Amino acid sequence: MASLYLLIPITILLLLIAVGVYFWAVKSGQYDDLDGEAERILFDDEPEGEDKQ
Amino acid sequence: MTTSCYHCGLDVPPDCHFPVTIEGIEQPMCCPGCQAVAIAIVDGGLGNFYKYRSQQQTRPEEGVDNRFAAYDLPEVQEEFVHHLDDGQLQVELLVEGITCAACSWLIEHHLQRIAGVSAVRVNVTTHRCWLSWNNSQVPLSRLLSALQEIGYRARPAGDEEVRANRKRENTRALQRLGVAGIGMMQAGMLAIALYAGAFDGIEHQWQQLLRWVSLVVATPVVLFAAAPFFRAAWRSLKSWHLVMDVPVSLAIGGAYLASVWATVSGSGEVYFDSVSMFTFFLLLGRYLEMRVRHRNEQRMEGLGQLLPPVARRVDDQGEHSVPVKALQPRDFVKVGPGDIIPCDGVVVDGHSNVVEAVLTGEQSPVEKTRGDAVSAGTVNSENPLLIEVQAVGKRTRLSAILQLVARAQLEKPRQLALADRLAGYFVGFVLLVSAAVAWHWYQQAPEKALWVTLSVLVVTCPCALSLATPTALAVATHGLRQRGLLVSRGHVMDGLLKIKRVVFDKTGTLTTGEMKVAKVISRSGAPEQKILAIAAALEAGSRHPIARAFDECDGGLMATAIDNRIGAGVSGIVDGVRYAIGREQYITELFGRSDELPEAPAGGEVWLLLASESRILGWILLRDQLRPDAADAVARLQTNGVQVELLSGDRPVAVAALASQLGISHWQGGISPEEKLAHVRQLQTQQQPVLMVGDGINDVPVLSGADVSVAMGDAADIARIHADSILMSSEIGVLPQSLTFAHFTHRIIRQNLGWALAYNLLALPLAALGLVPPWAAAIGMSASSLVVVLNALRLSRGARR
Incomplete structure (x- = not known):
């Protein structure tokens, strides 16, 4: 049981990292468009004949 | 059987043929507008769009807007364009016509291949498009018309400050929700260990450790995530109002402080898990409410821009584009056909039809000539007009009407939501009961008084009650939006x-407000097809609603020497023969012959007579479509x-x-x-x-x-x-559906409120008797909240049906 004294601080550290990453993700706009991003992956990246006009 | 348009899904009118070949298959289109858009998409190599999309497009407006040029002027741009560090410009556009995620793919690829565009990003949820471009290579007007080519209408998004505020609010809400969610999971995990300990026995040392860790996890939840509740409760107390936030804050704050005391002193009960869970569920309800509100605000934004940003001022040095704000009374402005009149004024030169739909709702144009007054916001439809400015900005009739409307809206009685009315009674009741319970236990068993009172507050925290309405309304609003x-x-x-x-x-x-050809009655044996083709050729140059009825009948003929008599008719030469179309008197005056009206026109109907110099060809009946x-x-x-x-x-x-x-x-x-x-x-x-x-x-x-x-x-x-x-x-059919759906929503809300109240009233006596341990309070609270949320989700199933 004494291992709890080590494991719990590690949990809290991981927790802090998780919160930090989440805040960064929110700030960088990853949650702004919940409808579009889900489908974007399904489209081919480039249409045929990619030339600048 | 009617075929439907491959682009917009509307029925293709029987006599029309506007095919486009997509991926090797010829697809039908309903109008030249859809055809032009589809051709632009396919020619750009973006035909895959039709494979990707999950919704039909909206029918594009016909005719290309030439007003975009105004957006290239620096005076106009300074209101909405950002200058980036590398000399590029950036703009946020509100795009109309986005229906599904494939639209973002189409827009991004279509714009990206224009030289000078460095970045395009489309947000499907908010219908926004962020665009960075190099102004020396391509003007903004070119980009806006490129969007129009593929069927989307764009305008600069509204007030920047409002948008920044909204973004901040959204970011904050998500952060609070995340902190509460993560805190809830951790505190819940630790609580399971503590509850297990409460049943099977636990050494004091481990119990204390777990309590201290729970304290560490729950503290940011209470201090950061739950802060809005405390603030709102404080505000409402200062104004002598009882709102839902008061018992919420009491429960969260009281349970947290008592748990801290229990942890520090090593006695009593801890409620860290309940506190975190409360906060998370309540924030979830608030977040859903906020999203609905934001979405609506975003849709409405920019609608207020009724007037064009620039006007063509005419002075001694000629004609210049100036911002509308710079106009002064007694200036002269020129308004071209299809343009919005930027000010109140008097026509000093020209003769045209003006559509005053913005003021009167009537689509039929009104004739304006020298000396007639015109109003800001109305649309010049026919010929150029020279106007002497009389009033601009706040002094226009348009603005006066807007102010009237604002006042009418203030006078509208505010309807309090059922939950808000309940909240006042409920809060007062809970506070009275808690005080009575505290007093009673203080007399009987002072050492238990604090913990029993606390469990009353925790058990009656109106978590389910305050989730009952917002979740149901958020789901219902979404359901109604899906219906249109x-x-x-x-x-x-x-x-x-x-x-x-x-x-x-x-x-x-x-009615649709668009005239359509309803009937053709031929005289002297002219084929109907030919009558329509000649009429279309004569009317091709005009934007009058009567003329637009013939847009779909284009027979490939061209008219020259067109003479347009406003309110009477049009004449011109087609294939070397002089024809005229219009009211009976006009034809009589012009060619000296007449014909008997086939039948009296009903409401919304117009008979037009087509004749050549030598004979009457026939009658065409136009009708405003139901x-x-x-x-x-x-x-x-x-x-x-x-x-x-x-x-x-x-x-x-x-x-x-x-x-x-x-x-x-x-x-x-x-x-x-x-x-x-x-x-x-x-x-x-x-x-x-x-x-x-x-x-x-x-x-x-x-x-x-x-x-x-x-x-x-x-x-x-x-x-x-x-x-x-x-x-x-x-689609009017949505109205009866919406009424039925509103009744369904109301039933769900009542069920939710009933359930939440029943739970609270049942749990209250048990807690007052001191029979509810923390684990039971936590289970009861989350179960009642879940029931309410799941019940609300039934609405989304109902919406699909």
């Missing part, structure tokens, strides 16, 4: 329940026990014809907006709440006075801003 009704004011759901009467304003609500689903919708409303009424400023004959066509027995024609409003008020005094459907600015006072107002999706912007809801698809 965009709800922009909070009272609509409540209001829809009480509706006993639906009042339509005729023009544009029950919306396809109007009759069905009216019938369904009536079977649901709702009275349908028609109030219109049109001629009584026309209104009567329309009413009998649709089976509406109550109708009035030829009445003014004031009379309409008086009529609605009278119905309201007879306890007959009114739903008003309108579309022009003259409807706006009535819209504001009705219990619930609905503006058509293609209504004047100003009517859309001030209506409680907007019928995006302009």
